[in-house]
Structure formats: structure tokens, C-alpha cells
Amino acid sequence: MKPFKFFLITDTHYFSEKLPAFGEAYKDFMDGEQKCFAETAAINKAAAEYLSKSEEADTILIAGDLSFNGEKQSHLDFIELLKGLKSAGKKIYVITAGHDCNEHPFAFDDTGRLSPEGTKREELYDLYYEFGFSEALSVHKDSLSYVAEISEDVWLFALNNDGDGEYHHTYTASQREWIDEMLRKGAELGKMMFVMNHYPLLPACPVFGLIGDAVMPGADEMTTVFADGGAHLGFTGHMHNQSIKCKTTEKGNKFWDVCTGSLIGCPAFMRLVEIKDKSTVQIKSIPVPDFKWDKGGLSHEEYLQRQFDMMIGNYLDYMANDPERLMRKLRLPDKAVLKKLLSKLGGFVQKATLGSVCKKFLVKCPDSVKDRPLKGFLLEIVRNIFTGNAPYTEDTDEYKAFMGVISRFSPVLAIVKKKVKVKGKPLDVKQMLHECLGNYGVDEYNTTLTLE
Ligand SMILES: [Fe+2]
Ligand SMILES: [Fe+2]
Structure with a gap:
């Protein structure tokens, strides 16, 4: 096989500039948010400009959560951006994810929370047909998944893991059979195979292994299936974090999960990947470029980090000063004893130093x-x-x-x-x-x- 390079971005969470994102209700929502919201179109446009001009690679993979929260207008505007990249000579392969189909998305203005038009799951295939499905060797339409030969002898398994879209965020039974069949075919033909999946397949750290959707349900079994079937690499997103983790199966095969941060929140990075040969892959990380926005004198990296720190800082402050608000935000049970405990712990955290602890x-x-x-x-x-x-x-x-x-x-x-x-x-x-x-x-x- 010839060496092959591509860019990978994820969790673009595009929010249409035609929809409002301001007012008191917006500010309240942003108190607990890691991602930027009103700024997402500006960030996506800056990234698209960088990618369209780059001569490093002509292929761009996007690992899901394309729109902010499934607003129809956000999808339509994001697709225009993708079309622009296509006319600049780029090939684009996307998967969709949980934030792309939502029949009750929201926006905010001075009157409070609004309900713009959402997107049904059944609409996503047609909307994104020309960004992966149309080029595929094989499509599993029910699960919005496909396999495409994105370069000579390189097969991309672009897998949607929404499952039933409500409770089971993992592969369906028929999708699983199709994956097994495609792995068998690819291995027989000696293809270099890798996976793009929205949910992480290995935990970025052990704490993530405990959180409900920080790793795809059934990932332990699937990473073994992939690695033993000849696909040793996966690109994931969803948790908006940067990590590269590896596991080795009982048969001695490796599986690497390269999880990439969201384009629109700290840590905001893009990956440039070079498949040098069947068993050697180089990963580089490129910070998201500066974007047009009034950032109050901060650099764009500082601006994104300020949002992240504000989210965590606010949670720690609520713990001390307004535990009920924290309990509401984290959907914790409304128990007096928990409120007292959080308030005491919060007060301690506010005053202590590492030395005093x-x-x-x-x-x-x-x-x-x-x-x-x-x-x-x-x-x-x-x-x-x-x-x-x-x-x-x-x-x-x-x-x-x-x-x-x-x-x-x-x-x-x-x-x-x-x-x-x-x-x-x-x-x-x-x-x-x-x-x-x-x-x-x-x-x-x-x-x-x-x-x-
Ligand atoms: Fe996301
Ligand atoms: Fe997600």
C-alpha cells in the first residue's frame, strides 16, 4: 500500500448563525458547559479555511456530533461548509452521532429558551449522503454505517454507535453481523483496516471506565473483535478529550484508540494522521486555528480554556455556596444529608491548600x-x-x-x-x-x- 495522510476532526457541534444564542437563559446554560456555543460557526469556519488551504492531506474524517444539538438549520449550514471543502478538492467522510438527531433542540434569546426545528434520525442518510455513503464499498443503512476504501488498500470502517438511539448506544445485532462480514472480507483481501466510531472504545483514564457513556457499551468485546479481525486502530470522540490508549487481546493483538478533543471546546485539536504502512501510523496534533470573535483580549486557546475552567470552577463554587443548584445540574437525588455534605466539602475545598490538607x-x-x-x-x-x-x-x-x-x-x-x-x-x-x-x-x- 502507498502511504496515506488524512485529517481527523470531531465533535464540531456546529450551531447555525441564523439561530439566537444570547440572553439570561443562555448565560445560565453556559455556566455548566465545556463547549462554546454562540462561537461554534466562527470556529468551524476558521478550521475549514485551514483545512481547505492545507496541502498536507486531501481527506478529512469527522467522527460525529456534527451539529450542536440536532437543529435542522445547523445541519444545513454545516453541509454548506462541507460542500465548500469539497469544491476546494477535499474528500470528506463523516459519521453522525447522538447530537445530530434530536427532535427537540434549543436556542436562546431574551425571552428564554426557544425550540427551533430539529432533525429526525431517518433524515441523516440523505443529508450526509455525499460525505461518505456515496463512496462506500458497503453501507449498513439502518445503522448509518459504511465501509469505504479511502485510499488504495485502506478501508475505513465508519461506524455509527447510536444503537436504538435511546438506551443502547452500541451496535445493533445486524450491524454487528455486517461488521464481522466486512472484517472477514478485508482480512482476506489483505486490506489495512481501521475504525471511526463516535464513542470511545477504550477509556481515556480509569474514571472514564466508570461513567455511563464515556466508553461504548460492549467496547471490551468489540475491541477484541476488531484487533483479532485485523483492525488495530480506532478514531473516536464524544468525551471531548485527547487520549491515545492501547489494549492487547488474549491472542496478542493490539488495539489503539485515538480519541480527539472537540473542535469547539478545550482541548480543541485536529489530528493529522499518516498511515505509513500496514502497521505504522504517525499521529500529529494541530491546535484549532484562531477564529473571528471578540475574545476580550485573550488568545483563542485562553478563551476556550476559560470556558472549561469556568465550568469546573462553577461546580466547585456551587458545592460551597449553592449545593442545590449543583445537585440540580448533576441530577443528584434531592436529599438534605447530601446537600449538607456537599456544602461542608465545598467550603473546605474553597479554603484549603495542599499544605493545609x-x-x-x-x-x-x-x-x-x-x-x-x-x-x-x-x-x-x-x-x-x-x-x-x-x-x-x-x-x-x-x-x-x-x-x-x-x-x-x-x-x-x-x-x-x-x-x-x-x-x-x-x-x-x-x-x-x-x-x-x-x-x-x-x-x-x-x-x-x-x-x-
Ligand atoms: Fe460531542
Ligand atoms: Fe457525543
Whole structure:
């Protein structure tokens, strides 16, 4: 096979400029949002301009959540943007996802929440026909999935994982049979095969393994099917985070999941991928370009990060000052005891430093981190989980202080590990935090993967 390059972007969440996004209800909604909203058209246009001018690659893959929340007008305008890329000589392959079909999307103006026209799932095939389906070797229309030969001897498995669209966000039985058949055909013909799927197929960190839809249901089985069937690589999105993770099957085959951040929220990156040969793939990450918007003097990266930090910071502030609001936002049960606990914990987080926490639990705190406010540290840990390449490995002072305190709870955590199972696996809180603080795997931005 010839070496082949393509761009991959995901979670473009385009929101039409013809729809309103302002007012008090809009501000309230944005309090808990990681992604930008009113700005998405400007960001998408800047990215499209970059991609249309780039001579690095002529193929662009988009891994779902194309529209903000299924507004018909957003799809129509996004498709115009894709048509522009096509006329600039680019080939585009998309999959759709949960945010692309919604019969009750929303917009905001001074009067409050509005209900613009939505999009039915059945409409997506025709809307996006010329961006993947029309070029496909094989289409599984019910599941909006297809396989296309995107370069000589390179097969893209573009898989929608909406399942029944409501409760089961995974492959349907007939889709699964079709995937098995296409894997068999591709392997027989000696094709280089890889997957594009909206939901992650491997958890970015162990905490994501516990969250409902942070990994596709059934992904453990499917990654084995892919790897043992000859597809060793998947590109995913949905969690709006940057990660590159690997698993090895019992038969000794590898599967790599390259999850990419959303185009319109921190961390906002695009991937440039080069398939050098059947078993060597180079991944590069390119920051989303600057976009036309009044960013109040901030750089576009600072502007996007401010939205992310505001979301986490607000949650921590609500915990202390308005626990009921936090409980509403996180859909927690309305229990007085929970409200009291959150408020107490929130108050502590607001005032503590790493040094004061260590002192409380009789742990030696390295001087370099003892004045760090706990709130800022927790916010950074959460942000690092999403941005990838988490920096606090065992040799860092931050690790020593934080895990020193956690170790004080070892006896309780040992009982939890023995008695509590989540998704069939023992809940190992210490190991989970260890892996969230620092990345011990490959560089999650720029790396060369060995697939076989
Ligand atoms: Fe998304
Ligand atoms: Fe999603």
C-alpha cells in the first residue's frame, strides 16, 4: 500500500448563525458547559479555511456530533461548509452521532429558551449522503454505517454507535453481523483496516471506565473483535478529550484508540494522521486555528480554556455556596444529608491548600506545592484528564502530596476494592487516581504507533 495522510476532526457541534444564542437563559446554560456555543460557526469556519488551504492531506474524517444539538438549520449550514471543502478538492467522510438527531433542540434569546426545528434520525442518510455513503464499498443503512476504501488498500470502517438511539448506544445485532462480514472480507483481501466510531472504545483514564457513556457499551468485546479481525486502530470522540490508549487481546493483538478533543471546546485539536504502512501510523496534533470573535483580549486557546475552567470552577463554587443548584445540574437525588455534605466539602475545598490538607492528615508536604490552593489543583487535575498527557507522575511533588493524603485512607480503600465492583471490576480508587494524575503511556498528541 502507498502511504496515506488524512485529517481527523470531531465533535464540531456546529450551531447555525441564523439561530439566537444570547440572553439570561443562555448565560445560565453556559455556566455548566465545556463547549462554546454562540462561537461554534466562527470556529468551524476558521478550521475549514485551514483545512481547505492545507496541502498536507486531501481527506478529512469527522467522527460525529456534527451539529450542536440536532437543529435542522445547523445541519444545513454545516453541509454548506462541507460542500465548500469539497469544491476546494477535499474528500470528506463523516459519521453522525447522538447530537445530530434530536427532535427537540434549543436556542436562546431574551425571552428564554426557544425550540427551533430539529432533525429526525431517518433524515441523516440523505443529508450526509455525499460525505461518505456515496463512496462506500458497503453501507449498513439502518445503522448509518459504511465501509469505504479511502485510499488504495485502506478501508475505513465508519461506524455509527447510536444503537436504538435511546438506551443502547452500541451496535445493533445486524450491524454487528455486517461488521464481522466486512472484517472477514478485508482480512482476506489483505486490506489495512481501521475504525471511526463516535464513542470511545477504550477509556481515556480509569474514571472514564466508570461513567455511563464515556466508553461504548460492549467496547471490551468489540475491541477484541476488531484487533483479532485485523483492525488495530480506532478514531473516536464524544468525551471531548485527547487520549491515545492501547489494549492487547488474549491472542496478542493490539488495539489503539485515538480519541480527539472537540473542535469547539478545550482541548480543541485536529489530528493529522499518516498511515505509513500496514502497521505504522504517525499521529500529529494541530491546535484549532484562531477564529473571528471578540475574545476580550485573550488568545483563542485562553478563551476556550476559560470556558472549561469556568465550568469546573462553577461546580466547585456551587458545592460551597449553592449545593442545590449543583445537585440540580448533576441530577443528584434531592436529599438534605447530601446537600449538607456537599456544602461542608465545598467550603473546605474553597479554603484549603495542599499544605493545609497534608497537615490535617499528618503527611509531609513538599515545600514547592504547600501553598497551592486545593481548588485550583483539583480544577487542574480535571482539566488534565481531558487535555491528556497528565503531568503528575510519581516523581512529582504534587503526586507525593496528593497521593500521600489518599494513602491515609488505605485501609478503607482496601475494603472498597474488595467489596465494591463497578461494571464487573473491583473499584481500585488508588490505582484510578494514580493513572488520572500522570500519563504513563505514549505521548497523547504526537506519536508513532506500531499496530501489529
Ligand atoms: Fe460531542
Ligand atoms: Fe457525543
